[in-house]
Amino acid sequence: MRTSFRLLPLSLCIALALPAYGQDDGYGDDDWALCPVGDAVPAFADAPAPTGTPQQRIEQPTDIEGDQLEGQQDENTIVQGNVALSRGDQFLGTDRLTFNSETGQYVAEGSVRYSDSGMRIVAERAEGNQQDDSHTITDLRYQLTERRGNGGAERIELKGEQGALVGSTYSTCAPSERAWELRANRIDIDTEKGMGVARNATLRIGKVPVLYVPWFMFPIDDRRRTGLLYPAVSLSGRNGFDWKQPIYLNLAPNYDATVTPRIMTERGASIGGEFRWLYPKGEGTVSGTWMPKDKLPENEPFRYLNNPITGLPIPGATLPTDNRGQFSLGATHYFNKFWRARASLGWVSDTHYLEDFSNSLYGVSTYSIGSTLGVYGQGRHWSASFTADRYQLTDYTLTEASLPFDRLPRLFAQWNRPLNDWLHAGIDAEAVRFRHDVFDAGSRLDVKPFVEMPLEGGSWFLRPRLAYRYTAYKLEDGLATSIGNSLAQRYAATSGTTPTPELIAQLTNAGPTRSLPISSIDAGLFFDRHTQIRGDNYLQTLEPRLFYLRVPYENQDGLPLFDTAPMTFSWGQLFRDNRYTGPDRQSDANQLTTALTTRLINEDDGRERLAASIGQIRYFDDTRVIVPGETPVERGKSAWIADVSVAPSDRWQINASYQWDPKFRREDLAALRARYLIGDAGVVNVGYRYRRDLLEQADFSFLYPINPNWSVVGRYYYSLLDKKELETIAGVQWESCCIAVRLVGRRYLRNRTGDLNNSIQLEVELKGLGSAGQKTERVLRRAILGYDRDDLYLVPPSPLRRDTVDPTLDSNP
Structure with a gap:
């Protein structure tokens, strides 16, 4: 039997009432650490599969089924036996439903069961009036299927957008093991405002009450509201008693703010803040912290006034007690699908700040903060950026001379596309203006066009590549003179004669350049076979690889070193065309890399059980391009590099790396x-x-x-x-x-x-x-x-x- 009927509004507030005391930690349905969903109220076997979302309920019809229908005009309609009402994701089941179409009065009696996409309820009785939208549910238990909460209530009273829960409980524990539970004498709900008020609420650990709240207002839905967030409380020897109290400010639908006062009994008070915004083409966050007076430097003056290495006083050092703080900004704006602007800015008040306000080794090991502002673009075959980088010192054991050069600005562009099936072409280009507070600097242009032939088959590849690198500089007079004097001293040391002023002037070049061809061939083979190990089927591969690199020598002693240093020797360096991190040096090379990799892949589950690689570079000539302090690479063989990764079982994973010279x-x-x-x-x-x-x-x-x-x-x-x-x-x-x-x-x-x-x-x-x-x-x-x-x-x-x-x-x- 089916008829049209408006489903009783039993879902309303229970799912959002008591759990709103606490935070929603985002536990999902598959989180094994939480109690099973069906402990308190198991799923109903006669409930149909839910369809649609809660927002779509009002647009969907309600179906009623039952074993028997009785009723007359202007009298009660009675549905008895296996009564089931369904609408979208909602289901209501009961033994007997009485409904008066004239007055709107209804009564559901006997095994009342309700479920939707977020909860399940069992109750003894539900009654009310559909016309004035008033309802009462008595003696009920509920299960929240999304937040894993469950509990019960003596009675729920609903009147339009208003409601109340009387004698309610809430917990995420199983009913048989109530490790903790919230109890409240009464909770008043206003769904229109999205707020609830709990009265006489008690938190119990086991059977022991540990917290009592006589009156507590809380949200019952996801609408953001201005108010207090959970505080962070700690105790340490450095800070003493430490209390941070975030205050959330709901300013608008697309932006908000958080203000965080903080009190540290051993150090003083501070205030922090964060402002977030979001709009159709971008987003961003700005945050900062200000501490007007910090007692910590006064408690440990030796750490601020003395060199930690020598123990001697630092000339001119002062205690950073006043106006300590930090600032950061992260923002992105999208112009279109190709271009975007991004800012990542940071600042701290002093070089001790990160160490004093961090509890990890990163605050100790970090020596600078980098700030970047730029415009970025990317397409199918190209990418480009126009940026500015600035660095701030955060390590009091170093000086400003240790900082990298600022790049104000930097223009980078890259283009790479196939000309046909067997020929690719591309170019990498960069133009940078370097700046430093201590050293003279200059500008650099680096252009590197290339062509390559990506020839490959199912079991082999061959990739010859030819590139040409051109680098030009425009140096400030002080830097050019410094490089010229350095070259003159080297000339004097090697020749035994004093360079003339004319030679020094010749060595002093404010616009040095470098141009070099770079050629390489990368080739490899793939062999595989099927094998068995302890009864398991494996695919074993053998992958030999050769990489030949040829770069002629050009004296680069007259070039500055802005952002270039030798790379750490590793597996990846076996196949690079330069052993330096930047373009200020291009290593000369006449070398051949030989490498071999083997893998064992389980054919049943596809898991790689073994990957072992070994490789070495053979240098046919001495490498003559070096930076100050670097040991030249002599003719012969490099260190052996070996990497092994093995998973002998699903429980073991072992990785090892080794280099032997x-x-x-x-x-x-x-x-x-x-x-x-x-x-x-x-x-x-x-x-x-x-x-x-x-x-x-x-x-x-x-x-x-x-x-x-x-x-x-x-x-x-x-x-x-x-x-x-x-x-x-x-x-x-x-x-x-x-x-x-x-x-x-x-x-x-x-x-x-x-x-x-x-x-x-x-x-x-x-x-x-x-x-x-x-x-x-x-x-x-x-x-x-x-x-x-x-x-x-x-x-x-x-x-x-x-x-x-x-x-x-x-x-x-």
């Missing part, structure tokens, strides 16, 4: 990274890194599950070269599907003087509601690769990098 019979690099997965949640990481005369480090981290709830975590990160502890973590955590408690002890390097900071962090997380204490999970995710088994990269970014970073680093040191 046969000429000096020494190892230049050794790295080992191994990961083992324990059960469904555990992981063990072991790492060793060695680079001659630069670093030697050992890294061990783990998460070991003792049982489904208890686990221990740890990390030991040590520099063997410096004989210095970099970071140590030890902790224990208890976790269920709805609650987690983490206790972590941490010892880490906190400044460039080598001081270590000790901290103990405790966090209690009520999943689906929020957390109290310090954010230990963020620390553990960074320190233990694979902590959540969603990040299984073997090698983290090296904490010894001295590179530019986002100046908004601001955590709880």
